[in-house]
Amino acid sequence: MSCEKLETKLLGYVDGRISDAALYEVEAHLGACAACRERVAGFRAVRGLLDELPGIEASPAFDAGLRQRLAAESSRNWFAWLVPVPRLALALSFLLIAAVWIGSRPAYAPGSEMTPVAQKTEEEFRMIQDLPVLEDYDVLSNFEVLSQLPPARRNKQRDL
Amino acid sequence: MARSDVQLMLGVKAGDDTSFEVLLSRYRSPLVNFLYRMVRDRAAAEDLSQEVFLRVYRARREYAPSAKFTTWLFRIATNLALNAIRDTRHRQLESSLDETPAPGAEDAPPAMDVADRAPGAVERLMIAERAARIRRAVYALSAKQRAAVLLHKYQDLDYDEIARILDCSESALKSLLFRAYETLRAELAPLIGEGK
Numbered sequence: 001m002s003c004e005k006l007e008t009k010l011l012g013y014v015d016g017r018i019s020d021a022a023l024y025e026v027e028a029h030l031g032a033c034a035a036c037r038e039r040v041a042g043f044r045a046v047r048g049l050l051d052e053l054p055g056i057e058a059s060p061a062f063d064a065g066l067r068q069r070l071a072a073e074s075s076r077n078w079f080a081w082l083v084p085v086p087r088l089a090l091a092l093s094f095l096l097i098a099a100v101w102i103g104s105r106p107a108y109a110p111g112s113e114m115t116p117v118a119q120k121t122e123e124e125f126r127m128i129q130d131l132p133v134l135e136d137y138d139v140l141s142n143f144e145v146l147s148q149l150p151p152a153r154r155n156k157q158r159d160l
Numbered sequence: 161m162a163r164s165d166v167q168l169m170l171g172v173k174a175g176d177d178t179s180f181e182v183l184l185s186r187y188r189s190p191l192v193n194f195l196y197r198m199v200r201d202r203a204a205a206e207d208l209s210q211e212v213f214l215r216v217y218r219a220r221r222e223y224a225p226s227a228k229f230t231t232w233l234f235r236i237a238t239n240l241a242l243n244a245i246r247d248t249r250h251r252q253l254e255s256s257l258d259e260t261p262a263p264g265a266e267d268a269p270p271a272m273d274v275a276d277r278a279p280g281a282v283e284r285l286m287i288a289e290r291a292a293r294i295r296r297a298v299y300a301l302s303a304k305q306r307a308a309v310l311l312h313k314y315q316d317l318d319y320d321e322i323a324r325i326l327d328c329s330e331s332a333l334k335s336l337l338f339r340a341y342e343t344l345r346a347e348l349a350p351l352i353g354e355g356k
Contacts (some may be wrong), residue, residue, distance in 0.1 A: 007340070011341065049352070056192065056205075059202075069210055069214055070217060
């Protein structure tokens with residue numbers, strides 16, 4: 001076995017986590033290679049030095065801080081069931097706004113095609129507009145005012 | 161008989177907060193220490209540790225015991241640590257690892273005055289300096305090598321589990337560890353020589 005091939009087995013050897021077959025191969029190589037023997041000794045020493053690093057304890061406020069974050073998480077999520085899918089909620093909002101806007105618009109726009117009922121209503125409205133006399137009830141009490149209508153209107157009045 | 165991690169996590173899934181408290185007490189210290197050694201800042205380590213537990217709790221309803229709980233837990237922790245290190249990398253590059261830290265910093269040797277010239281104090285100072293040197297050597301490793309060493313040395317995890325946490329093959333993990341230990345062996349050679 002070459003030194004390069006030993007790389008993936010060496011730490012397992014140092015850790016004692018190696019198969020019997022691999023152990024035999026590694027020990028055979030170490031018997032013949034001073035550099036790898038030095039490497040193994042160095043790795044064991046490094047593991048010993050890492051043992052010297054002291055650990056730390058979590059601060060007394062750690063658990064309280066975590067509970068606070070958990071509580072904040074829960075309160076943020078109380079309404080989450082209303083909006084399980086934010087994009088769906090956004091699409092529904094647009095639909096609602098569009099429906100309200102369409103509902104608030106007039107039934108027709110000037111110059112657009114009208115229904116027969118709307119057309120009759122429009123004609124009657126124009127007739128009423130052409131009869132300013134109807135705006136003044138005092139005038140109505142005096143039928144003489146009908147003679148003041150323009151000739152075309154007077155004929156229409158006879159038809160009525 | 162103590163409940164297993166899987167049993168506890170299934171308890172959390174079922175709404176048992178006591179199970180979560182047990183997991184918290186079991187893994188609070190290992191997580192805080194792992195993250196402290198990764199990011200070298202106590203406050204950041206605690207913040208990240210809380211975030212790990214928060215994410216575990218958040219995912220409780222979808223939890224399925226498809227992998228070891230420690231693999232899942234330390235995978236979250238490692239990803240958070242690697243992100244934190246990447247985000248603060250510019251600050252790390254600005255501070256030189258060769259400078260003597262200011263008094264009061266994590267790696268600073270304790271200040272000595274006249275009253276401290278007793279043998280006990282000198283010994284304590286040497287121990288503190290050795291620890292600071294070891295800590296700096298670990299921190300000088302790449303983030304991924306550092307995570308591999310810390311998981312291997314302090315969490316005593318199997319190679320395949322560490323490989324899953326770091327999202328690499330087992331052979332890639334062993335190569336990563338080999339290079340990391342070679343670097344540490346070179347950096348800490350003076351201390352290794354002192355020990356002989």
